[in-house]
Amino acid sequence: MELLSLLIFLPLLCGAVAWFAEKKLRGSGNWITLFSLTGLLLLSFYLGSLGDSSLSWSWFARFNIHFALLFDGLALLMVVLTLALAILAVAVSWREIEQHRGFFHFNLLFSVAGIIGVFLAADLFLFFVFWEVMLIPMTALILIWGHEKRRYAAIKFFIFTQASSLLMLVAIIALALEHQTQTGFLSFSLAELQILGFAPKTEYWLMLGFFIAFAVKLPMVPLHSWLPDAHTQAPTAGSVLLAGILLKTGAYGLIRIVLPLFPNATMEFAPIAVTLGVLSIIYGALMAYSQTDFKRLVAYSSISHMGFVLLALFSWQEVALQGAILTIVAHGISSAALFSMAGMIQHRIHSREIGSMGGMWASAPKMATITLIFVMAGIGMPGMANFNGELFTLLGSYQVFPTHTIIAALGIIGSAVYGLHLFQRAFQGPTNIDISDLRMRELVYTSLLVVALFYFGLQPHIILDLSADTLSSLLSIAKEAKP
Template identity: 55%
Template sequence: MIITLLMVGLVLTGGFAWFSEEKKAGSAKLIALLSLLFFSVCFITFVMAASTEFAQLQQLTKVTWIAVFNIHYQLALDHLSIMLLLLTFLLSIIAVLISWREITYRRGFYYFNLLLTVAGIIGVFTAVDMFLFFFFWEVMLLPMTALIAIWGHENRRFAAIKFFIFTQVSSLLMLIAIILMAYLHLQQTGSLSFSYQDWLKLELPQELASYLMLGFFIAFAVKLPSFPVHSWLPDAHTQAPTAGSVLLAGVLLKTGAYGLIRFVIVLFPQASQEFAPIAAILALISILYGAKMAFAQSDFKRLVAYSSISHMGFVMLALFSFNVNAFHGAVITLVAHGLSSAALFAFAGMLYARIHSRDLAKMGGFWQSAPVMGGFGLAFCAAAFGLPGMANFVGEFFSLIGAFQRFPVITILAALGIIGSAIYGVVLFQSSFHGAVKQQFIDLSIRERIIATSLLAFLLIIGVFPNVILQFTFNGGG
């Protein structure tokens, strides 16, 4: 019941923030922040106080929703979903803090859409009725499209439409696969079922399983994103408001990886094994292509966006290596990339607020007037290219060790992507904080220091003590 209360609470407080902004300017952001803090504490308290062991999926709620089709409002939690929900709450709070001064018009509606996006993400990470999962998948899409289209930058409408079309078309393929799976359950048992647990008991013809697996795989590969269905990402990231970029990179991309783990690999194990070489090649292309394109960018946000394609390629390579170490690396990389990419997009927003440009050619010498920002910027660039001691290093190290056992040649080539990330990371930092002084501005405010410090602290903690994630996620087979 706690998950339902969280989602309903976020929608209601979002509506209240929208209404209150019309009565008193500036109230919406405070309501959004306090509600996220409150619901985060509620969720953490629930997890810590629960007597249930979440090593396996534990059903929390099951209520009949559409009886004629045997569709239920069914939610469950395990270690993987708990970890991703904690990441969601953290980055959602960061998103509100980043928006504090950036959003200057239609603020009430903005925070309503932001909180509605978070509610949809929570539903995606907890739904185990597949029709309900698809419902939350769509709920997550619509307000994020609105965030880009209304509060984005100069080409925001094009980016929002492209994001919507890519996600919507791939989602329809997943919907077809969901309906076919329910029909197969009807054929084999005599009753329709959209329940994930019921589907695990199905005996699927191998050829049909391959096609069904592709329906899910394409939808999640688009969201990950993976080459060749990645082109929506640089435009969406570049044009989105800063908080939109943080949620996109930090959480929405992780829903694609979550779908691969929870549904593709588990529901279709044999088909996934047969598809693994193709997935590994796509992952390799994503890694190298993303790194090459990141190096070629002059736009701060676009560079970080292409780097996300490269880093998420490591996740796909690790997942389809079917190796314990690789799987550990994939999950740590999910969290690490969520934190480091959110930090870099936050810094892009902070710089844009000061110089009103994302062009690296107009940056340079910022360290002289903003040494604190420069220090944090250096740390986050180092985290992104996998400096030992940071969470990203642990994730990519585990991923490559595990993947090497299955795809040695592909893994050796993929390791070149780490070299590429070091190159574009250094270029990004050097272009903005070193060189001739082109502009001077005020260093980080207290609010911005809180954002930077919290993200860096988590990156360091996970980098030095990776068992914080590994034990939480995999204790008992999680």
């Protein structure tokens, strides 16, 4: 279906239009980007209403590489999340970006195109291409529009991501060659590669190549150190994209590639992966509590929350897998929401230091109320989306890894401690600074985030229904794999 390719090519085209239009009329880039993303969101809903779809064009025929896309329920879920949070990124940066505004919008839409490509790719070589495409504009967003240490953060982000990407490329090539050995021809098709049988050691090493690449993007301790710097130094729009979407590409890679292609190896590796996931949960919570920088605190909290996804996926239990999907969506919304609030505060007081805040409830009660709701979502308050994800993760994982799960549950306590500590220091206590409250535009999009967190908290079946086929396929693979 040619319409499917528009989800990738239209952002590139609209980004170029926004870039040149901004040169002619200041502010036009905002509107072009906003309308483009809204149109793409409507297109994704339309394609979703048609059911699962795919397309495949011969690309490098000599190597049997295809421009192959797959649009199923899980892909729809991730594409909608991407476009919705990209709209949020435009909204929060409406007045924040002062220099090279047109180029900023081009990079924003360039990044969106790469991310959507990752979620749709059904050919591993194409997946790698889009994985690299994500890297370039995001590095530019940090390097050009970031804060005081943006060069250091951008270079660190690039090195970590590029190194892990090259490792994944080696694994992709090795996997294609293994397909040639077994069948007589090269293939990068996910569907064709899934039917291969591997020697145990071969499967294990191939799995590790992909796992490390996805663990860096997740990120997982000890491969996480790029994240706090990138989040802290990125512009608000960059932080929203990083936390809300880019981290989820790592989890998506595990679901779409690692688990179905290497089930035996992942089950063998599960105790190590789950241990690293629990370590990420506890370490992220402890580090979040010790931060004095608002954005850095939220960055470390992301490491903690994404540890629950790692725990859930390698438990190979239906309820835990459902918890992973719910957590991916919930954390995407709540973390993007907290970074948007951090950006608003920084834009007003020109500081991210929590010590520079204090007592802001008096002058900005609307901002304080909205921030409190976002903090409670991150804590996992019942009725909000994050609660369902973490509850399902713990219930499912306990069946296989009870000790790990009990330790992981302490991370929820930790999130309550650092979340409420952040809110108390920023909005309560003695008044250190007066700030302007939320403007109408800010109130509108933050209120929509609040509605989304409650809606998916009370109606999680919508997310679960979209991902049901993918999870059923994984569970079928698990039954056929060796125990």
